[in-house]
Amino acid sequence: MSKSLIVITGASSGIGEATARKLSAEGHPLLLLARRVERLEALNLPNAMCRKVDVTDAAAFAAAVKEAEAQFGPVDCLVNNAGVMLLGLAHDQDPAEWKTMFDVNVMGLLNGIHVVLADMKTRQHGTVINISSVAGRKTFPSHAAYCGTKFAVHAITENIREEVADDNVRFITIAPGAVETELLSHTTSNDIKDGYEEWKEGMGGVIAPSDIANAISYAYQQPQNLCIREIVLAATRQQ
Ligand code: NDP
Numbered sequence: 001m002s003k004s005l006i007v008i009t010g011a012s013s014g015i016g017e018a019t020a021r022k023l024s025a026e027g028h029p030l031l032l033l034a035r036r037v038e039r040l041e042a043l044n045l046p047n048a049m050c051r052k053v054d055v056t057d058a059a060a061f062a063a064a065v066k067e068a069e070a071q072f073g074p075v076d077c078l079v080n081n082a083g084v085m086l087l088g089l090a091h092d093q094d095p096a097e098w099k100t101m102f103d104v105n106v107m108g109l110l111n112g113i114h115v116v117l118a119d120m121k122t123r124q125h126g127t128v129i130n131i132s133s134v135a136g137r138k139t140f141p142s143h144a145a146y147c148g149t150k151f152a153v154h155a156i157t158e159n160i161r162e163e164v165a166d167d168n169v170r171f172i173t174i175a176p177g178a179v180e181t182e183l184l185s186h187t188t189s190n191d192i193k194d195g196y197e198e199w200k201e202g203m204g205g206v207i208a209p210s211d212i213a214n215a216i217s218y219a220y221q222q223p224q225n226l227c228i229r230e231i232v233l234a235a236t237r238q239q
Contacts, residue, residue, distance in 0.1 A: 010082030012039035014181030018209035031068035055108030105149035177234020203237035
């Protein structure tokens with residue numbers, strides 16, 4: 001039987017890239033979205049449509065999904081992974097950074113849900129996997145707005161899970177601890193970045209993007225009548 005179409009946002013690096021490789025190896029056709037489309041294409045995965053889509057652009061998101069569905073059939077899973085982490089102290093961080101994080105991490109995720117959910121309800125089948133964070137369950141220094149976005153991801157996921165459970169649609173939260181990716185590189189304060197690197201070293205290193213990809217695959221591959229509501233995974237020594 002041919003495998004169903006999966007959409008992965010932010011597949012151009014880190015967790016999204018590892019997830020694309022894993023789900024492709026499992027035989028799924030993929031729609032891969034990010035702004036750096038050349039990085040998506042460089043993955044060179046079979047049956048993978050790569051589109052330059054900023055997740056804050058709801059119309060572009062919808063157009064890419066429509067195009068992929070015409071080729072591969074309906075979306076059975078959306079992995080809402082695209083995200084940015086711009087750490088800063090509340091008294092001096094540029095509010096434009098707060099807006100970027102809420103636009104991408106929250107509105108971008110809702111845009112994806114809006115594109116796929118009505119169809120999943122109609123088909124009485126589908127899974128949405130939202131990538132939150134341990135920072136969506138507890139707070140950390142310099143993380144106020146980022147934690148705000150990830151607490152929102154937890155709340156949105158659980159709320160919609162309840163809303164569509166009766167339609168046989170699953171909503172899953174994946175909450176990673178620190179993972180070795182490009183995520184920290186966009187923070188502008190060198191002091192904060194240095195402190196974060198020290199924190200990572202102090203726990204003896206962090207987990208790999210492939211660890212998260214394995215958890216995403218595990219949750220998705222369960223039978224449709226079983227919903228893994230949340231997976232929290234982090235380095236054993238992470239507090
Ligand atoms: P990366 O920076 O490596 O990847 C982020 C991805 O998001 C990139 O592919 C980037 O693609 C994409 N992205 C960012 N902004 C947009 C946008 N406006 N539109 C479309 N795509 C966008 O970091 P990670 O892999 O670590 O991050 C993936 C997710 O995991 C994020 O939601 C992050 O918050 C979460 N997470 C990460 C943890 C970590 O320690 N690394 C821990 C817990 C959660 P491009 O720039 O090409 O658009």
